[in-house]
Amino acid sequence: MPPRLLLLLSLLALVPAMMWAQSSPPPATDWTKRFDQAKEQMQTGKVEESLSLGRETVALAEQQFGAHDPGMTTTARYELAQLYLRCHRFPEAEKCLTEVVAAREQAHGPDDLRVGEALYDLAWFYSNMSSYAKAEPLFLRVLAIDEKQVGRRHPRTALALNSLGVLNENKGNYTAAENYFLEAIAIQKETLGPDTATTATTLNNLATLYWVRGDYQQAEHYFSQALAIRERVKGRGSLATATTVNNLALVYLGMGDYERAETLFWRVLRIREQKLGVNHPLTLTSVNHLGLLYYDLGDYTAAESFLQRAAQSREKVIGADQPDTARSFFHLAYLYDTLGQYGRAEPLHQRALDIRRRILGEPHPETAASYGFLARHYHLSGQLALAAPLYEQALTIQRAALGPYHPDLLKTLENSACLQLELGHRPEATALAREASTVREHLLQNLFLFTSEKQRIDFQRTLRFYNLTATLGDATEIARVVYRTKGVVLDSILEDKLAEARASDNPEIAALLARLQATAHTLEKNPTATEREPLEREIDRLQGQLGEKMGRAQSSRRALQVEPATIAAAIPEHAALIEFVRYQTCGKNLTFQPAYGAVVQRRNQPPRWIELGNAETIDASIQLYQKYVRRRVRDTALRAVLQQLEQRLWQPLESALGSDCQRMILSPDSALNSISFATLLSPDDRFLAERYTFEYVTSARDLLRTSTAIQESDRRLVLFSAPDFGPAKSTGTVSDAIRLSPLPGAQREAALLQSTAKESGLEVESYSGTQATEAKLKAIGSPRILHLATHGLAWATTKPVTANPIPGVTTRAAHSGSTSLLALAGAQATLNAWQRGEFPTPEKDGVITASEVGTLNLHHTWLVVLSACDTGTGPIQAGEGVLGLRRGFLLAGAQNLVMTLWPVDDAYAATFMQAFYRNAFNLHQVQRDQLVTTRKEKGLWQAVRSAGPYILCN
DSSP states (O other): OOOSOOOOTTTTTTHHHHHHHHHSOOOOHHHHHHHHHHHHHHHTTOHHHHHHHHHHHHHHHHHHHOTTOTTHHHHHHHHHHHHHHHTTOHHHHHHHHHHHHHHHHHHHOTTOHHHHHHHHHHHHHHHHTTOHHHHHHHHHHHHHHHHHHHOSSSHHHHHHHHHHHHHHHHHTOHHHHHHHHHHHHHHHHHHTOSSSHHHHHHHHHHHHHHHHTTOHHHHHHHHHHHHHHHHHHTOTTSHHHHHHHHHHHHHHHHHTOHHHHHHHHHHHHHHHHHHHOTTSHHHHHHHHHHHHHHHHTTOHHHHHHHHHHHHHHHHHHTOSSSHHHHHHHHHHHHHHHHTTOHHHHHHHHHHHHHHHHHHTOTTSHHHHHHHHHHHHHHHHTTOHHHHHHHHHHHHHHHHHHHOTTOHHHHHHHHHHHHHHHHTTOHHHHHHHHHHHHHHHHHHHHHHTTTOOHHHHHHHHHHHOOSHHHHHHTOHHHHHHHHHHHTTHHHHHHHHHHHHHHHTTTOHHHHHHHHHHHHHHHHHTTOOOHHHHHHHHHHHHHHHHHHHHHHHTTOSSOGGGGOOHHHHHHHSOTTEEEEEEEEEEEEOGGGOEEEEEEEEEEETTSOOEEEEEEEHHHHHHHHHHHHHHHHSOOOHHHHHHHHHHHIIIIIHHHHHHHOTTOOEEEEEOOGGGGGOOGGGOBOTTSOBGGGTOEEEEOSSGGGGGOOOOOOOTTOOEEEEEEEEOOOOOOOOTTOOGGGOOOOOHHHHHHHHHHHHHHHHTTOEEEEEEETTOOHHHHHTSOOOSEEEEESOEEEOSSOOOOOOOOSTTOOTTTOTTTTSEEEEOTTHHHHHHHHHTTOOOOGGGSSEEEHHHHTTSOOTTOOEEEEOSTTTTOSOEETTTEEOSHHHHHHHHTOSOEEEESSOOOHHHHHHHHHHHHHTTTOHHHHHHHHHHHHHHHHOHHHHHHHHSSEEEEO
């Protein structure tokens, strides 16, 4: 996405008028009526009539009170200045405001508060016109006057400090800006109270500063505070509220939470169009932001429409020589580069750079952005010699102005590294890639402190961890990045849950958790859009507080501290860890192609990096694989796909495995999560299961996870089988796909397992029919083995789920947890209700989602067996694995998990499971034997279909 330095000028455009109105005597009634009439004319488009009436009123005031009168005449001039500003006649407005200052100085002397007020108005005029060199001495003079007349700890002085904060933020002096804002807020809270519109304005400006600096946590925190105040004091539809909503949307945009950003941007646009008109500068800012959003979403047609409208209108309304107009040129140029329309892009880049260098200055972050993206333009168009020095200029400015961990710096580092690689400068490219990896890890780590699970996944998706390092092919570096970041969102949720358990006796945390759960329950009741938004913000706020309180003890996420040597030492003898990675390989002129690769790691040996080839070709074979195993095909067709996948995914790895290596610990990525590697066929037409054993992990860090000791005294096998789903009565559009058929084979499976388990010394608790309920599952504690023989489903509609008391998991964000589920007693009625748009109480609806599974206590459970259809499926997130029931049971603490990747006939499942229990839970042996035996007796397809889908996750 384009850089996020979209500084919001005119945020406080209404403050000077407010201050003047509070401190100046009102004009006589007839004068007030004249300017009210002029304002009405301006609003209805009668610009010349409005200005004529305003000028006439000033002339009358001069005639009656004198040209230098500091009262009525200067007030009339101030009102005329406001009329000029409304129609963008800035020279005339400047003249009026300057005359007001002169009249006040002549009448009251240079240090009078009334002079300070006039200077304040003029300083804001210059600041909003980006004439910072003229504005700063005026603001400093206002501060000096206020300090002299009313003291440092006064609301007037706080306004001056706030103004200097905005000025320094726009100049790129972020440390000075932060100090001004923090002091102003402290004074305002002390003298005015924390819940005032004035305090909200300064909170909003401080949040904007943090957003510009890439500190999303602090930005969201202060924006949320400001928004809560403004909605209470000003109302949901006020312009002040709209400004903060807009800024909060920018935070979500930067985090990759596009759904929430889009909702908020449209809300702001509607308010501004209604109250300000379609061509007001603030309205055009909203238009521009929507263009950026649709660019990030890949809707380039919509993006171009919005960005063009913003650019053309800004040039017409505020002029071509303004930073806001430069931003529009810049963003439109970025879009044209992406579309390959380089001839249209370059003039816009040059115009934006020229404006920024002259108005903002050479060391400003927005100037750096122009250098960086003009370099990107030349890079894309093959003009590498022109691109290289511009990248260097951008990096120099960004490192100095933004610090070492800013998102805009990250983008420049990535592009510059690709250029150096293309130029053949591998050491330089490697150094830039390593710096970029450090920035990504820092950004992700900070985000863990306050965001929901969905927001973490969304943000991680924007970071593209593997592209550069995988393209460079440095095995140690790619291993370090993959070991640290793959599955990191899931690890962050696990870590939060552990932190919560440790802090459960803390009354403050317990109270926050209770409020979070209560708010989430309210959200489950399907409130209106107007009611939903504040509830979602409250959930975000509570999660932020929980994250901060439980995160302070953790200087960083454990995942982001892992070193390759630590992983290598944890790998068992005669085993290999294979970390598959899907990435975009960087090619000529910043072109990217999807690819797969793998890190192969043996015990205490250096990692090996193996390139596996084009991802689109491999994914096409995987789609065929999943299609063929789900419906009857000829053995020859299935054999071709199994051998093709083995050739592409396995043969390139064998040279790195060694002849003594038989145990494979696989961490798939993306679509590879859909493959049971045991079923692939080698060139000699043998299953890989005949040569290797396979087990699956989310990431290499799973090898480091300390398992809770199994209590030998607990020999329970808790068995849920053949639930009574209820009648399949339905109306409307309920499809056969969600009719839950009875599972007579599961009843047979339960009977077989009970006798087999007793032979192994296990104590069996069995629940079936109407007794196989969600409530009983949630009450079982942590048995040694939990076995569920029921339907597993992948559901496409979001179901309201019980609030998960894990910081970062919210009802609205539980997208993955609520699309993978297990059906228990009474589930059919719930599925029917969902189709009607009704949502039964989640705690007893007969359906348990992956999010709900995550709340079970399975920390002393050695094995969970899901003998059901599609229990291993779910939404797949690159770098995170299958976000479904697999993840839920891991969150719950289960140490080992047996599940399926495609539907299994319930009668066959019973036979397979009996063999599994009788063979001491050796899945590898049972699967190998049944694959080979069934192939001989019934053919390849039946063997793969029946015995192939089982996988062991640990």
